[in-house]
Amino acid sequence: MVPKRILILLFVLGKTFFCNAQLQVQYNGIDIKSSISQLSYTMVSSIDITEATIDSLDVNKWILVKNAPLKLNRLSQTLVLKIPINPILLHGNFEYVSIDNPHVNFLRCWIIKNGSTLKKFNITGDNLPFSSRTVPVTNFVFPIKGADYEGADLIILADKRFTNLSMPISFQTKESYANTIQIQNLIWGTVFGIFIFIFLLNLFLATLLKLKLFLWYATFEASMIVYLLADSGLTYQLLYPTIPTLNDLVRPFSLAFGIVPLILFFNALMDLKNILPKLLDLNKLILLCYIPLFVIAVISTSSGDFAIQGLWLQVNKILGPFLLLILLLESAYCFYRKIRYSLFALISYLGTTAFIVTYSLHQNELIPDNFFNSKSNYWALFWELIVMTIALTYRYKYFQTKTERLAKKNRDQQEQLFSGTVAFQEKEMQRFSSLLHDTIGANLGLLRLEADHMTLTESGRSQLANHITQLGNDVRIMSHRLSPILLEEKGLFQAIEETVERIKITGQIELQFEWVGNKTHLNTQYGILIYRITQELLQNLIKHSQAKNAFFQIMVEEQLVSIYLEDDGVGSNQTEPASGVGLKSIEKLAELLNGRFQINSTVGEGFSISIEFNWNNHE
The missing domain is CATH 1.10.287 (Helix Hairpins)
Incomplete structure (x- = not known):
C-alpha cells in the first residue's frame, strides 16, 4: 500500500508541476498513449456541433496520432479527439475521466458506439460559468464507468484558440482519483502556504522597518500568489465563478505585472539611487514604457477577442524574458562594481532568466516537449523565491x-x-x-x-x-x-533675543543677531545646550573682546545646528589652544556630539568661532 501511495504522489507531483503542454493519455498515472493505436483526431470550425455531426464526419478526416504528431499550439480551429475505450480497459476498469487543465475555453464529451450516443455531457469550459462543470473541481472531471461502455469511443471536443492547448487526459479508478485529489490539495496548500508566509513576512518587515525594499518584494509575491491561484483554477472556483471573462485576464496579466515590483525591488536592493543613479534612470524609463503597454494589453484583451489575447500572450513570451535579461545584465554590472547583494541578484536572475527562456522556447515549440520544459515557469518562481529570500534574510540581518x-x-x-x-x-x-x-x-x-x-x-x-x-x-x-527661566517661559529664540537686546541696550557693543531656520521644534535638552553655549560666547564677547561690532548667527536645519560669532576686537593667538574654562567646555561638547569646533583669530584683527553638530540623530 505504501509504494502505491508513493507512486500516486510522484504522479500528482509530475502532473501538477511538470505535465506536458501537448496530448497525454494516462491510466492511474501511467502513460498509455502509445498503446492506443486507434487514438485519432480531427479539426472542426466551431464548437456548436452535435454527436450526429461527429458521426457524419468523413472517415478520412480522422488522423491517427501515431501517424501524425499532434501540435496544439495556437490553434485556429476546434480539436476533436476520438479515444477507443477497449484499449483503456485492457489496463483495468476506470470510473473517472479527467482533463487536468483548468484553462480549456470550451469542452464537450460524448460516448458513441456504432453511430449511437450512449452518454453525453453538457458543454463546459473556463469561458463558461463554473457551475457548468460536471464535477465542481478546478479541473474537468467526467464520471464514466469504463466497463459499461465496452466497444464504444470517447469523443472529446476541446477549444482554445491562438494560445497553447494542453490536453492531459487521465482515466482513473475511484481510489486513484480520491488519492490524487487529496495529494494535489496537499501540494497546492503547501505551495500557497510558503508563498503567503513570505508575502506576509515581507509586508510585516516593510511596515516595521519603513523600507520600500520589503514592500516591493511583498507586492511581487502577491502578484505571484495571484498567478498561482489563477493557474490552479482556484480563483475562478472561489472568487468569480460567474464571471468567466476574467479567466483570460487574471492569469497572464498577474504574471506580466510582477515585472514592475521586481524592477523596483532590484532598484532598492542595489541602492541604485545613491550608487548608480544612471542605471536607476534606465529602469525608470523601462517602467515608463512597460506600464502603459501593460494597461493597453489589459484593456484590449478584455474585449474577449481570442486573436488579440493570443497576440498579447506571444508579446509577453518575448517581452518577459527580454526584461529579465536586462535585469540579469544589470545585476552582472552591479556585481562587477562590487555592490552589496549583487551576487544574490545575479544568481537569482541568472536562474530565473534561464527557466523563463526555456518556458518561452517551449511555448513557441522550439525545444522538445517534456516535463521539465513545459513547467519551467514554476521552477523560475521557486528559484527566485529561494534565492531572494536568502538575500532578504541577509539584508535584514x-x-x-x-x-x-x-x-x-x-x-x-x-x-x-x-x-x-x-x-x-x-x-x-x-x-x-x-x-x-x-x-x-x-x-x-x-x-x-x-x-x-x-x-x-x-x-x-x-x-x-x-x-x-x-x-x-x-x-x-x-x-x-x-x-534658564526665560528659556522655559518664552522658548529658545526669544530667550536668546532678549539676552542680545540687554547687551545692545548697554551701548558697549553693536551686536547684530540672526536666526535661520526652525524656531520651535528643538527639544528641551538641545535647547538648554544651545542656550548655555550662547551665554558663554556672549559673556566672552563682553568681557574679553574689546570689540565695537559683532555678528551672532544661529542656524537650525532639519539635522544640523550651526552657531557662529565674529567680532572686530583684539583677537587672540590662533596657534594656542582655546583658552578659558567656558570655551574648552564648548569644545568638549562639540567633540561628544561628533560636531565641529573652529576658532579663527589673529591678534589685533578680530575673533570668530564656529560650532556645528548634528542634533536630530542624537535625540
Missing part, C-alpha cells in the same frame, strides 16, 4: 546589526553628552559661586557699611535705594544665567 551598532553608538554618545553637560554645568555653578562671593557678597558688605554710616537725609536714602536696585538687577541677571 545586516540592517539589524547596523541598527544595533548605531543604537549603541547613540547610547554612548548620550552618556558622554550627559557627562559633559553635567561637567559643564558644574563648572558654571563654580563660576557663579565665585561671582556671588566676589560681586554680590562684596556689594552686600559695602551696602551694610553704607547703611551704617549714611546720614538720614533724602539724598542718603535715595543713594541707598539705588544701590539696592542695582544689586537686585545683578541678582536677577545671575539667576537667569544660572537657571
Whole structure:
C-alpha cells in the first residue's frame, strides 16, 4: 500500500508541476498513449456541433496520432479527439475521466458506439460559468464507468484558440482519483502556504522597518500568489465563478505585472539611487514604457477577442524574458562594481532568466516537449523565491546589526553628552559661586557699611535705594544665567533675543543677531545646550573682546545646528589652544556630539568661532 501511495504522489507531483503542454493519455498515472493505436483526431470550425455531426464526419478526416504528431499550439480551429475505450480497459476498469487543465475555453464529451450516443455531457469550459462543470473541481472531471461502455469511443471536443492547448487526459479508478485529489490539495496548500508566509513576512518587515525594499518584494509575491491561484483554477472556483471573462485576464496579466515590483525591488536592493543613479534612470524609463503597454494589453484583451489575447500572450513570451535579461545584465554590472547583494541578484536572475527562456522556447515549440520544459515557469518562481529570500534574510540581518551598532553608538554618545553637560554645568555653578562671593557678597558688605554710616537725609536714602536696585538687577541677571527661566517661559529664540537686546541696550557693543531656520521644534535638552553655549560666547564677547561690532548667527536645519560669532576686537593667538574654562567646555561638547569646533583669530584683527553638530540623530 505504501509504494502505491508513493507512486500516486510522484504522479500528482509530475502532473501538477511538470505535465506536458501537448496530448497525454494516462491510466492511474501511467502513460498509455502509445498503446492506443486507434487514438485519432480531427479539426472542426466551431464548437456548436452535435454527436450526429461527429458521426457524419468523413472517415478520412480522422488522423491517427501515431501517424501524425499532434501540435496544439495556437490553434485556429476546434480539436476533436476520438479515444477507443477497449484499449483503456485492457489496463483495468476506470470510473473517472479527467482533463487536468483548468484553462480549456470550451469542452464537450460524448460516448458513441456504432453511430449511437450512449452518454453525453453538457458543454463546459473556463469561458463558461463554473457551475457548468460536471464535477465542481478546478479541473474537468467526467464520471464514466469504463466497463459499461465496452466497444464504444470517447469523443472529446476541446477549444482554445491562438494560445497553447494542453490536453492531459487521465482515466482513473475511484481510489486513484480520491488519492490524487487529496495529494494535489496537499501540494497546492503547501505551495500557497510558503508563498503567503513570505508575502506576509515581507509586508510585516516593510511596515516595521519603513523600507520600500520589503514592500516591493511583498507586492511581487502577491502578484505571484495571484498567478498561482489563477493557474490552479482556484480563483475562478472561489472568487468569480460567474464571471468567466476574467479567466483570460487574471492569469497572464498577474504574471506580466510582477515585472514592475521586481524592477523596483532590484532598484532598492542595489541602492541604485545613491550608487548608480544612471542605471536607476534606465529602469525608470523601462517602467515608463512597460506600464502603459501593460494597461493597453489589459484593456484590449478584455474585449474577449481570442486573436488579440493570443497576440498579447506571444508579446509577453518575448517581452518577459527580454526584461529579465536586462535585469540579469544589470545585476552582472552591479556585481562587477562590487555592490552589496549583487551576487544574490545575479544568481537569482541568472536562474530565473534561464527557466523563463526555456518556458518561452517551449511555448513557441522550439525545444522538445517534456516535463521539465513545459513547467519551467514554476521552477523560475521557486528559484527566485529561494534565492531572494536568502538575500532578504541577509539584508535584514545586516540592517539589524547596523541598527544595533548605531543604537549603541547613540547610547554612548548620550552618556558622554550627559557627562559633559553635567561637567559643564558644574563648572558654571563654580563660576557663579565665585561671582556671588566676589560681586554680590562684596556689594552686600559695602551696602551694610553704607547703611551704617549714611546720614538720614533724602539724598542718603535715595543713594541707598539705588544701590539696592542695582544689586537686585545683578541678582536677577545671575539667576537667569544660572537657571534658564526665560528659556522655559518664552522658548529658545526669544530667550536668546532678549539676552542680545540687554547687551545692545548697554551701548558697549553693536551686536547684530540672526536666526535661520526652525524656531520651535528643538527639544528641551538641545535647547538648554544651545542656550548655555550662547551665554558663554556672549559673556566672552563682553568681557574679553574689546570689540565695537559683532555678528551672532544661529542656524537650525532639519539635522544640523550651526552657531557662529565674529567680532572686530583684539583677537587672540590662533596657534594656542582655546583658552578659558567656558570655551574648552564648548569644545568638549562639540567633540561628544561628533560636531565641529573652529576658532579663527589673529591678534589685533578680530575673533570668530564656529560650532556645528548634528542634533536630530542624537535625540
